[in-house]
Amino acid sequence: MSTPPAPGTDGGFDKILVVDFGAQYAQLIARRVREAKVYSEIVAPTISADEIRAKEPTGIIFSGGPDSVHAEGAILIDPGVYDLDVPILGICYGAQLIAQQNGGMVGRTDRGEYGRTVLSVDGDGGTMLGGTPSEQNVWMSHFDAITVAPEGSTATASTPDAPIAAFESQERGLFGVQFHPEVMHTEHGQHVIERFLRDGCGTLGDWTMASIIDTSVEQIRAQVGDKQVICALSGGVDSAVAAALVHKAIGEQLTCVHVDTGLMRLNEADQVIETFERNFGVRLVFVDASDRFFTALAGVTEPEAKRKAIGELFIRVFEDAKAEATDAGGSHADFLVQGTLYPDVIESGSEHASTIKSHHNVGGLPDDMEFELIEPLRSLFKDEVRMVGSELGLPEEIVQRQPFPGPGLGVRIIGEVTPDKVETLQQADFIVREELAKAGLEREIWQSFAVLPDIRSVGVMGDERTYGWPIIIRAVTSEDAMTADWARIPYETLEAMSSRVINEVPGVNRVAYDITSKPPGTIEWE
Numbered sequence: 426m427s428t429p430p431a432p433g434t435d436g437g438f439d440k441i442l443v444v445d446f447g448a449q450y451a452q453l454i455a456r457r458v459r460e461a462k463v464y465s466e467i468v469a470p471t472i473s474a475d476e477i478r479a480k481e482p483t484g485i486i487f488s489g490g491p492d493s494v495h496a497e498g499a500i501l502i503d504p505g506v507y508d509l510d511v512p513i514l515g516i517c518y519g520a521q522l523i524a525q526q527n528g529g530m531v532g533r534t535d536r537g538e539y540g541r542t543v544l545s546v547d548g549d550g551g552t553m554l555g556g557t558p559s560e561q562n563v564w565m566s567h568f569d570a571i572t573v574a575p576e577g578s579t580a581t582a583s584t585p586d587a588p589i590a591a592f593e594s595q596e597r598g599l600f601g602v603q604f605h606p607e608v609m610h611t612e613h614g615q616h617v618i619e620r621f622l623r624d625g626c627g628t629l630g631d632w633t634m635a636s637i638i639d640t641s642v643e644q645i646r647a648q649v650g651d652k653q654v655i656c657a658l659s660g661g662v663d664s665a666v667a668a669a670l671v672h673k674a675i676g677e678q679l680t681c682v683h684v685d686t687g688l689m690r691l692n693e694a695d696q697v698i699e700t701f702e703r704n705f706g707v708r709l710v711f712v713d714a715s716d717r718f719f720t721a722l723a724g725v726t727e728p729e730a731k732r733k734a735i736g737e738l739f740i741r742v743f744e745d746a747k748a749e750a751t752d753a754g755g756s757h758a759d760f761l762v763q764g765t766l767y768p769d770v771i772e773s774g775s776e777h778a779s780t781i782k783s784h785h786n787v788g789g790l791p792d793d794m795e796f797e798l799i800e801p802l803r804s805l806f807k808d809e810v811r812m813v814g815s816e817l818g819l820p821e822e823i824v825q826r827q828p829f830p831g832p833g834l835g836v837r838i839i840g841e842v843t844p845d846k847v848e849t850l851q852q853a854d855f856i857v858r859e860e861l862a863k864a865g866l867e868r869e870i871w872q873s874f875a876v877l878p879d880i881r882s883v884g885v886m887g888d889e890r891t892y893g894w895p896i897i898i899r900a901v902t903s904e905d906a907m908t909a910d911w912a913r914i915p916y917e918t919l920e921a922m923s924s925r926v927i928n929e930v931p932g933v934n935r936v937a938y939d940i941t942s943k944p945p946g947t948i949e950w951e
């Protein structure tokens with residue numbers, strides 16, 4: 426019997442490789458393919474034809490890119506890829522590259538086409554455009570244009586400045602579109618992608634959440650055998666879904682460890698216990714380490730020093746808990762569950778990912794722990810992780826939870842972190858999130874929380890002069906946390922947050938709203 430692939434890999438599903446030629450669109454293409462229920466992976470254009478063959482793809486998509494095929498040093502692909510007998514769809518630069526490398530021609534037009542453009546479909550539209558209107562809106566972004574289609578292929582559409590805006594050859598398995606089917610401004614973009622997947626490649630479209638779970642469960646069982654597994658449960662979405670998935674696979678062999686650092690949001694530790702221990706019946710070692718964290722943080726005010734103190738202590742506490750978990754599990758644990766996601770492993774995005782990590786590795790576990798890793802979410806995007814979580818029966822409050830930094834409220838309290846300040850911030854933070862949820866804004870806001878600065882100001886309440894803390898509300902919209910904009914929350918919602926915080930949280934007499942985008946600000950205050 427052959428060994429099943431490791432958890433988090435394709436698991437034998439049809440697979441589309443998306444070759445990233447440097448456009449910002451590769452991830453979007455990969456996601457559109459997955460929306461069509463076909464598994465996709467992003468690879469760098471330096472991949473060789475042999476490496477592609479080894480991955481056994483059902484189809485390949487070349488993304489767009491900023492280059493011109495005529496430019497010196499333009500990124501090309503190993504031409505051996507055309508002999509693999511795997512259907513290829515080229516998009517924008519990808520289509521031009523296919524033309525260029527297969528006996529077609531790419532010319533320079535007088536002017537490029539940018540934005541919404543009307544596409545005229547020739548004849549029946551062929552495989553990709555068949556069944557769509559003869560005139561339709563597409564999204565264009567190109568300067569060069571294909572003037573001669575690749576040998577043996579037929580042009581199936583044009584636009585005013587792209588005489589061959591789509592071509593295909595079923596026989597050679599070559600397809601190309603000058604427009605961007607992956608962006609939503611292209612009216613029938615998803616249709617084009619699905620026709621390529623189904624009719625061009627013959628994919629089944631069986632990569633569904635339920636089948637992902639079934640396959641992962643099998644993979645995890647095969648990897649673990651009868652050994653013991655440990656999982657650090659932070660309360661965040663990724664570790665929660667990873668733990669639920671591993672628990673479904675191996676039940677009693679899993680022990681979760683939840684460390685309460687004292688820097689969690691209000692009721693967060695209770696919720697983790699409620700969900701995992703009571704509802705799922707997961708063996709949970711709960712460590713209340715808040716006193717140890719407060720002791721370690723006493724007198725520490727410098728942001729990096731705080732992060733370091735929290736990160737180091739977390740590792741020590743986890744090491745201790747590991748011994749306890751081992752006793753609870755009856756034997757030594759050989760595997761550690763990690764909630765690594767696909768964006769962290771995408772080759773072409775690795776620079777990006779590593780910057781985030783080196784900056785934000787606090788709360789992570791050290792590299793030298795003697796465990797084999799189980800990473801069941803390695804192939805999934807965040808929204809897919811959420812869908813898997815829902816399918817597994819995790820509550821909405823966990824599945825839809827916003828990102829939360831490893832060092833927790835420690836980076837949202839400026840200056841020294843004390844139990845009193847944490848309590849103040851927890852209450853204010855709870856109100857901010859509750860009011861945002863009431864306003865129905867939770868899903869469109871990336872993160873929303875309260876910050877407690879290290880200053881006090883004068884106010885008046887009743888007839889009394891007060892000298893209290895301000896609370897700063899931070900709410901941002903973002904795609905990936907690399908950049909962010911301050912959220913335009915309605916005044917009424919801000920007002921409700923402000924009056925509730927001042928009335929309900931002792932010691933707070935002023936509320937401010939942070940209207941800084943990232944850059945120049947960061948999302949967190951420390």
Ligand code: XMP
Pocket residue numbers: 784785786787788828829830831832872906907943946947948949950951
């Ligand atoms: P900044 O503040 O740099 O944060 O704009 C970007 C994103 O990262 C989160 N963040 C962290 N996540 N450990 C984490 O796991 C950390 O130390 C950490 N610091 C910031 C932050 O909440 C935002 O989503």
